[in-house]
């Protein structure tokens with residue numbers, strides 16, 4: 001597979017994995033106590049965000065490790081759902097992709113979460129109308 005060789009996925013994946021491991025290690029999730037309750041609220045929000053980011057980073061790292069496994073066993077670049085080759089353009093953009101673009105879109109449509117932000121907006125708008 002000449003196209004795949006030119007993508008050098010192993011180098012890219014290993015470099016990315018090292019970068020994410022460094023981010024996870026350097027993340028500081030300590031909790032301080034503040035006299036001002038506003039500072040505590042601020043810190044709780046920051047901590048929540050930091051944990052969320054760490055979760056996402058761990059998830060991405062897991063995806064990259066799986067892609068490295070697939071490279072090792074020769075299934076890299078093959079869609080996990082339909083067994084078709086994943087387009088080289090897609091692998092260039094997302095080297096840890098485990099699905100072709102069609103299967104990925106189907107997968108995301110299936111696992112889509114309800115839009116919390118939008119329902120919040122509706123609630124607050126309704127509140128404003130009730131008040132007026």
Ligand SMILES: [Zn+2]
Nearest residue numbers: 079082100103
């Ligand atoms: Zn597919």
